Structures are given as structure tokens and as C-alpha cells.
Amino acid sequence: MFARSTSKTWLRSSGKRFKTLLRRFAQLENVLKEITPKSIDYSQWYVDVIRKADMVDYSPVKGFMVMKPYSYRVWEFIQAAMNTRFRATGHENAYFPLLIPEHLLQREAKHVEGFSAEVAWVTHGGSELLAERLAVRPTSETIVGAMYSKWIQSYRDLPVLMNQWSNVVRWEKSTRPFLRTTEFLWQEGHTVHRTADEAERETRQQLEIYREVIEGELAIPVVAGVKSAGERFAGAVETYTLEALMSDGRALQIATSHFLGQNFARAFDIQFLDEDGTLKYGWTTSWGSSTRMIGGLIMVHGDDRGLRMPPRVAPIQVVIIPIGRGADGKAVHARCRALADELGSIARVRLDDRPEYTPGYKYNDWEMRGVPLRIEVGPRDLKAEQVVIARRDTGQKTTVALAELPSTVARLLDEVQQELFRQASEYRGRETYTISRCQEADAHGYRGFFRGGWCGSEACADSLKIETGMTIRCLPLEPESNQASCAMCGATSRQQVLLARAY
Template sequence: MVTRKEDFSKWYLQTIQQADLMDYSPVRGCIIFKPNGYEIWEHIQEYFNKRLKEEGIRNAYFPMLIPESFFTREKDHIEGFSPELPWVTEAAGEVLEERLALRPTSETMIGDAFSNWINSYRDLPYEINQWANVFRWEKRTLPFLRTSEFLWQEGHTAHADEEDARHRTMRMLEIYAELLEELLAVPVFKGEKTPSERFAGAVQTFSVEAMMQDGKAVQAGTSHYMGTKFAEAFNIRYLNKDNEHVYAHTTSWGVSTRLIGSMIMTHSDDQGLVLPPAIAPQQVVFIPVGPKKKLDQVLEKVKDLDAQLKAAGVRTYIDDSDNSAGYKFNEWELRGAAIRIEVGPRDIENNQVIMKARDEDEKNAISMDGLAEQIHQALALMQNRLLEKARQRNQANMYTHIDTLDELIDHIENKKAANETPGWVLVGWDGSEESEAKIKELTGFTTRNLPFENYFAGENALVKKDKCLVSGKPAKETVWIARAY
């Protein structure tokens, strides 16, 4: 098995296949979610749906096919997505009068619906979410991270004024950060995207960005303030309290199955998949061990312990296959079971089990008494360890001392020579597309986001840059740059 150091991308592909999360589809750029892979997505849905309900946002569903005329109503939107759109041009043996796109996102379809549903200030805010598949015909694909078809949620809201719409935009960004850090144990960098990285048709785009073990970035989630641009394009107007017809302010926001790839690249190791307990399909796997003549007795005890954990809300699995114990240990390391519990005849005599957390090397003997409470504690400790380890790794790969393009190029070359990641670099930017493009052209680094003001205050505060990395002109912004998936 190739290691992360030898070839990170190959290691990643190996890891997800050996963990039985996915398979390749006959259609280029599309993947099949196997049960373990899809269950991870289900846990993300469970967490996010709970947060939506707390916010008073309900789920809906819209058709996958979108008329071409809908896209032409918002110029920036069609220009942004046109190269990636697959089209349906024929059905039932007849050429369609109007081409239909497989949705890349649903702003246009939902904007049209909002124009019919929203008539008065009493209808606002109107806030919905949809779980769906979307299509963007990618030339280069990587399972979970970038595929031609992927699963996501997309939230769409309409508001009476800018203040309320901006509040929703930022609130959802915060919820995304909490989802990533609390559920996936992936620390994130919050900020605003530069204009060139902005969602097509948005006034402003905000993102949560995550750093992978190889130092590359993943845009893990985005939230967009659309102003009245889509409202004007789709005639989303309402009668306000002054009896005037005015345009609503809209937002949209989304995360996708890219979260699964991000989580795997953040936590897994050379032995295989490592999953945070909060999201692991198998939080505890029981492995009965011992001589064959005593296995029935052991299995009976294991089933009793398993029932106790299930009753306490733990996701468990009993591996009573006839494979050797060593094979099972290795298999569940590959598959990312959070905790492995071995039980043998001697353990039963001693009223104990042997427990091993996936992210630690040592095994521990723990009492069968109060097992559920001990397991919950072990799962919580592992969840916290993974998040803290990722934070420390991020800190070690953040570079804030580089002020010129030559220094950046030297930094990249030195790290390459040492077979180390160049990580993320905080730089000054004069705000021009030319400078931004020059960085990408010469280094392959792209702008990730402009850190929010709170990152420049308090302990471990970032320091704002006063000169542009490229032009040497006064910096208008301080921005994170990195290579990205």
C-alpha cells in the first residue's frame, strides 16, 4: 500500500476503495456510493437537518431539468456555468423545442418559483433547503471531491431587506463551520472569496476552507449574498408595508459530498481510513477471539454487550466471520471503525474487554461493568483528539512571513526539495485580477479567502499585510493562498 508521503492522491484512492466506500460508475466522472460511503452522507444529513429545524428552515424538492431560457435571465450565472452544463436535447424520439440542462444548481428554478409564491412582506422571509444531485461536467475528477455528478444540499432564501439576507448568509456559514468542526473534526478557515472566485451571479461569496494533510485546500462550503440580482432577473417582488412593489434580497448556500473526501484526507493514515466517531458507520466493532470450542460462549457474551451499547445509542457491529483475528483487526483498520473491542474466554473470566481506538496504537483492558459509559467517553475523547491533531497540523503548515513573489517561489522550491508541503501562505494583495492571476500562473496557488476581522485580533492573531505580494503596491486585502483540489 502506497503511503501518504509517497503519493498522496494515490494513497487517497487506495484508502477509499479498500474501505469499501465507493465504486466507479460506467459513466465518466461519476461514482457509486456503497452503503458505508452513503451512511456517512446520511449522518451529515441528520446533523444538518437538525440545524435547519432549529433555524425554522424546511426541506423541499425541485426538478432536475431546467429550461435553457431560465439561465439566460441572469447573465453572470449562465456565463459561470455554461462550460460545465450537460444538456438534454431529445426525448421520446423527438427533438425538444427548448434544451433542458441537468441542474448545476437551482437558483434559476427556485427563483422562478419564488416569483409565484412571494407576493407580500407577510410571505418573508421565505427559506427552504433541498437535498439533491447536481451535474457539472468536470474534466478532471477525484472521487467525493470533484465528480461530474455529486450530492449536496442547497439552501435558498428570500428576504425583505439586505440586513436580514446578510444575517442569513453569515448564519449559514457559521453553521457550516460548526458542522465541519463538531461532526467531521475538520477545522476551517472562514472568510470572503475574491471576486474572481465568487459564485456566478452573487454579490458576495463567503466560504469555509479546509487544509488537507498534504497542505492543499478544499473549499468545504459556501454561502452567497445575492442582493437583488436574481430577484430582478426572476421578478421576485413583494408588496411592502408602504404598499410598494419592491424586489426581495436573496441568498443561497450549500455543502456537498466533497465533505466526505475532505474528512478522509484530513484524518486517515497509512493503515487506512480514520473516521471521527460522530460520523463513523461502525463506532464499535466486536471481535470474538479464542479457541473454536469456546467461541459460542464468547459470542453469547458479545451479543449481550452489543445489545447494551446499541441501547445506549452506539452504532455497533459484531464480526463473527470465520476469518482469523489478525485479518479482522486489519480489515477494520482499513474500514475506519472507531473502536475495536476484543472479547475472549479469559476476558469473560476477568469481567473485562480489550479496547483499541482507531487513532491510537495501544490496547486497553476495561471493565464490562458500565461499558456503555466508558465507550461514550472513549468516543468523545477520540473525536476531540482528531480535531486537535488537525488544528496543530494546520498551524504547522501556515506561513505568514512571505511578502514577495520571489520569496514565495523560493519557499515552494525549498519545500519541494525537502519533500514537504508548501502549505498555506498569508499574503498581501492589491485587489487586482492581474496580481491574483500572476500568483496562479507562476506557482499554482489560488486565493482561498480573505480572513474575517476577528482573525486579526486576540491570541495567535494574524497580522495584516501592507504590501501586495506581486506588485509591491499597498495591499487592499490580506488573503490566504494555497494549492487546491
């Protein structure tokens, strides 16, 4: 036993030393100076990318991070894309308070149970001890429910369709920027409906909106499904989820939508007088997506040179880099400025005219930040009335005549968006396996999505976790085929499930 633990420790530390060596070697080879290659240390790669791309910084408090402008801008694009769709489906934005009195938080039994371990409490106002402690919201079902019960009296008040953009706090044990932080930004929708059917439809409709935004804007392919009971939101009847596959083969739950039945309506007394004169409980839903999506964006599209931004959410879509000095330089700069003005109406353009850096430095710099298109303008191009365009997604360089530049840029931005989605889809397709026994995932290093049968028992879900480290990510809404037997116990399968190791 002693020998075993010793060798384990040794392996761990020598593994780390080995990684450091490899990393240094990579740096000497000038593969890339600032970013650890994915293949050497994925976690380190992730941290390097977000820091070198100037997306976040750590704060003095554990688990809290600063979102710097370059990542916050991405968040703003996500917000815009979602707000448009929320509004189109009749939702309105509102804002509910940050602090929730303890008695409210405790109204719904399963909900409290689910969140109690990670709630932060406010106990003092100034130096005075509060009569009742106040929870910093981990999510807002309770405070929203309490308010809704005041606002709703008649079926004519329904449906209530509200959304809020806010921060929430969950005291997490281990944190990683974007993926799991103690405080995070998100959007949470809360609705009340007259019938169960309507609430169910709402739940699915919002999941579909998430899919549109995540696939269409972030270029991240997702699998839509239903959570198993063990993975369900605390207090929900049914939780719908979108699962994405990261480039290290682990799954990320990227958005969820909950059908809450009448659980919260009963707990918070959300009742309405129906047309038939009887008092009924409303049917509620809630749905959320967070800055975690940005973490997904990084892990799905990033490569060893850094980020690769899908154009639709890229803070800078086109960077123009002048080449040359002296007399040439002046003409080049004039041309670049003119191009920046011209293209500014069709894309988010940045002219990098910093004199202190060479073009080569700038290429690397902007590639690290994932700018989709780079336009190079040098003396040669000036004479030939052309520019060189380099794509971040494929690395391809092409020469484009000035006359065709605006249309080409517009087309290429569209192509890069498609290509990133195509690459991610192809990867996911390649790394999705159908298995009949969960141990078969071992051959693939438990990297990827695994489709297998499930008998429906929580015991099997638990043993899966213990034996393979995988969890049931969801019961896909569109199962590919139905396995005859459970991948864990071999009994008759109830439905195909998606298995993976998850973030």
C-alpha cells in the same frame, strides 16, 4: 527544446516506475498490503483508501460514481446534522425539478456565463426533438428564482427560507471520487429577504452552521472567509467560504454561502409590495455543501492504515472481535453477543463473528474502514471479567473492566472525536505560514496555508496563480494580522488573504 521535452517525458515515466517500485517494496515489507502509503503517492493513497474501505465504485459513465452504503451512511449523518440546524433556524426542505428550460438558465447574465461550459443538456424526449432544450441543473438558483417570483407578493410572504437535498450535474474535465464528480449530491439553500441586511445575516448564519457541522461532526477545522471577485460564485455579490487544509497540504473549499444581492431577484422578477406601498425587489441568498465533504473527511483524517472515522459520523463506532475457538470460543461468543446488545443502546456496534477470518485479519480490516473503537474479547478476558479496547486514532490499547465498559466506550468515543479534531488542528497550525512575498511559499513546497497581504488587484491574483500555482482561497473573516504590502506586487496591502494550492 527537443532535449528538454524528452527529458521531461523520461522524468515523468521514470518517476512513475520509481513509485511503483517503492509501492511494491512497501508491500513486501508488509507495511500494508492494500493501501499505497501517502508519502509514496498521495493520489493513489486516496483512491486505494476509498476503494478498500468499500466507499465507492466507478460507474460505466465517466465521472459518475456509486456511493456504496459505507459512504452513503456518512452522508446520512451529515444530512441529519444539517437538517436539525436548518430547521432550528426556520428553514424547510422542498424539492425543485431536475430539468431547467434554457431560457430560464440564461436570465442572469453572469450566472449563465459561469456555468455554460459545464451544463449537460436534454435535447430529446423519446425520439422527439424538444422545442427547447432542457438543462440538467448545475445548481438551482434559476428554477427556484422563477418559482419564488410566483409565490412572493407581499413583504408578509418574506422571508422565504427553503433548502433542498438533490443531485446536480456539472460536466467536469477531470474527476475524482467525492472531490469532483460529474454528478454529485448536495444540499442547496435558497432564501429571499426583505432587506439586504437580513440577507447578509442569513448568508453568514448559514456559513456558521456549516462550520458547526464540519468542525463538530466531521472534526475538520476550517478557515472562514470571503472569496475574492475572481473566485466568486457566478452571479453573487459576495461569496463566503470555508476552507480546509488536506493532509497533503492542499486546500479544499468545503462549503460556500452566497449573498446574491438583487441580481437574481431582478432577473427573475422576485418583487414584493412593501409596507410603504412600494414595489421592491427581494434580496436573495443561496448556500451549498456537497458530498465533497466526505472527500475532505478522508484526506484530513486518513492515514496509511486507511480511514479514520470521527465517531459522530462513523457508520460503525465500535466493532467487537471475538478471539478463540472450541469450548472457549463458545463462551467468548456468548459474551460478545451480550456486549453487543448492551453497548447497542449507546453506540453503533458491530459484532464481527465471521468464523472464516482470524482476529488479526479483522483488526486490519476494520482499521482500514476507520472504525473508531475496537473491542477484543478472548478467553483471558473472560476469566478476568474485562475486555481490551483499541483506539483507531492513536492505536492505544487498554484493558477495561466489564463493569466500566459502557461508560468507558461513551467517553472514548467522545475522546476520539476530540482527538481527531485536535490532530487536524495541530497539523493545520503547523502548516500555516505567514509570508511577505508569495515566493516564500516555495521553501515549504507550496504545501499548507499561507497568509499574506494583497493589494486587491485581479492582476496580482492571476500572476499568483501562474507563478506559484496557488490561488487566493479567501479573505479570512478573522485575519491574524495585516500585512503592510501585497505578497505579489509589493504595493500597499488592502487585506490579509489565505493562499494555497487547491483541489
